[in-house]
Amino acid sequence: xxxxxxxxxxxxxxxxxxxxxxxxxxxxxxxxxxxxxxxxxxxxxxxxxxxxxxxxxxxxxxxxxxxxxxxxxxxxxxxxxxxxxxxxxxxxxxxxxxxxxxxxxx
Amino acid sequence: xxxxxxxxxxxxxxxxxxxxxxxxxxxxxxxxxxxxxxxxxxxxxxxxxxxxxxxxxxxxxxxxxxxxxxxxxxxxxxxxxxxxxxxxxxxxxxxxxxxxxxxxxxxxxxxxxxxxxxxxxxxxxxxxxxxxxxxxxxxxxxxxxxxxxxxxxxxxxxxxxxxxxxxxxxxxxxxxxxxxxxxxxxxxxxxxxxxxxxxxxxxxxxxxxxxxxxxxxxxxxxxxxxxxxxxxxxxxxxxxxxxxxxxxxxxxxxxxxxxxxxxxxxxxxxxxxxxxxxxxxxxxxxxxxxxxxxxxxxxxx
Numbered sequence: 001x002x003x004x005x006x007x008x009x010x011x012x013x014x015x016x017x018x019x020x021x022x023x024x025x026x027x028x029x030x031x032x033x034x035x036x037x038x039x040x041x042x043x044x045x046x047x048x049x050x051x052x053x054x055x056x057x058x059x060x061x062x063x064x065x066x067x068x069x070x071x072x073x074x075x076x077x078x079x080x081x082x083x084x085x086x087x088x089x090x091x092x093x094x095x096x097x098x099x100x101x102x103x104x105x106x
Numbered sequence: 107x108x109x110x111x112x113x114x115x116x117x118x119x120x121x122x123x124x125x126x127x128x129x130x131x132x133x134x135x136x137x138x139x140x141x142x143x144x145x146x147x148x149x150x151x152x153x154x155x156x157x158x159x160x161x162x163x164x165x166x167x168x169x170x171x172x173x174x175x176x177x178x179x180x181x182x183x184x185x186x187x188x189x190x191x192x193x194x195x196x197x198x199x200x201x202x203x204x205x206x207x208x209x210x211x212x213x214x215x216x217x218x219x220x221x222x223x224x225x226x227x228x229x230x231x232x233x234x235x236x237x238x239x240x241x242x243x244x245x246x247x248x249x250x251x252x253x254x255x256x257x258x259x260x261x262x263x264x265x266x267x268x269x270x271x272x273x274x275x276x277x278x279x280x281x282x283x284x285x286x287x288x289x290x291x292x293x294x295x296x297x298x299x300x301x302x303x304x305x306x307x308x309x310x311x312x313x314x315x316x317x318x319x320x321x322x323x324x325x326x327x328x329x330x331x332x333x334x335x336x337x338x339x340x341x342x343x344x345x346x347x348x349x350x351x352x353x354x355x356x357x358x359x360x361x362x363x364x365x366x367x368x369x370x371x372x373x374x375x376x377x378x379x380x381x382x383x384x385x386x387x388x389x390x391x392x393x394x395x396x397x398x399x400x401x402x403x404x405x406x407x
Contacts, residue, residue: 004309011312018319036323041190043316047309048188048199050253097193104197 003053009065014039064092143223154212160356171317207254208306213244261298289375318350366392
């Protein structure tokens with residue numbers, strides 16, 4: 001079974017992280033920009049790959065990405081804990097990167 | 107108040123009976139109207155050919171994206187191949203294999219509608235054979251791609267079976283009945299193919315948006331002094347934004363046009379039971395959407 005939940009999640013998270021990077025300054029902003037760059041690359045690779053949506057690691061990656069999206073919310077100025085968002089995005093990235101590099105056979 | 111029932115004279119009743127009989131026989135034994143089948147086939151082929159152009163534009167856009175993200179280090183022959191760094195590993199993101207099954211699925215759909223159009227005519231055997239060959243080749247391509255969904259493979263199989271069943275010599279009455287059955291049997295396959303086409307168009311649109319946004323971000327991080335170099339960069343970024351918008355418009359309209367195939371197919375099927383001269387609104391909508399698709403001129407350099 002194949003679906004596109006991870007692609008949609010990664011693209012949506014990249015867009016939110018980009019918006020948040022413009023609302024922050026200094027190290028936080030630079031970290032978010034780097035994360036947005038990694039998310040964009042992952043999105044492109046995920047589109048090209050055929051992924052099994054029933055795979056437990058796939059589901060975990062989708063959940064982590066969704067968790068990070070929820071942590072950002074609307075990405076507006078109400079964001080209080082940027083450090084927590086960065087941490088959640090980092091975890092989602094790690095899980096998704098491991099899954100995708102494995103599926104890509106590298 | 108006059109409550110007397112009005113009874114039509116015998117002559118008028120006979121005329122009414124003849125009209126009803128005429129209408130019924132028009133739905134049973136009259137020649138099948140071929141124009142609507144031709145229009146459906148032309149529209150399906152139109153979506154297929156325009157989608158092929160969209161895919162070519164999409165691949166060109168990917169190359170342009172790679173000029174902003176080349177492989178690190180000195181230039182090599184594969185410096186601009188679609189490869190990105192993921193967690194310190196270089197990973198391929200070639201979209202070709204993802205797009206190819208969609209093209210094959212559209213080929214199956216176009217060949218099926220051409221087979222219907224051929225069968226609706228009296229001298230159909232040659233064209234039907236040609237459409238059958240074309241459908242078989244597209245179905246084979248579709249089956250060979252790992253990323254084709256099982257739903258779309260099944261859908262193509264349904265259409266192939268239907269077209270194979272069209273091959274026998276028929277009377278006009280049988281032709282209509284055969285078309286009815288063929289279109290009823292094929293309907294789920296047509297729906298599955300259209301759903302797959304829209305799904306891949308959606309993925310392609312996400313890729314285009316992601317590449318465009320990345321190019322904008324990277325262009326913003328470049329430090330180029332005002333002058334000819336800045337103008338050159340402006341031109342490249344403007345080209346990427348403009349061409350992305352055009353490809354996005356093609357993908358969106360491609361989905362709209364593909365979506366219009368299902369109701370048009372259903373309407374033509376239903377019309378086989380009714381008056382042949384009726385105007386088919388869903389078919390008109392399909393033709394209009396395909397014309398809109400063909401008017402989007404986004405051929406990239």
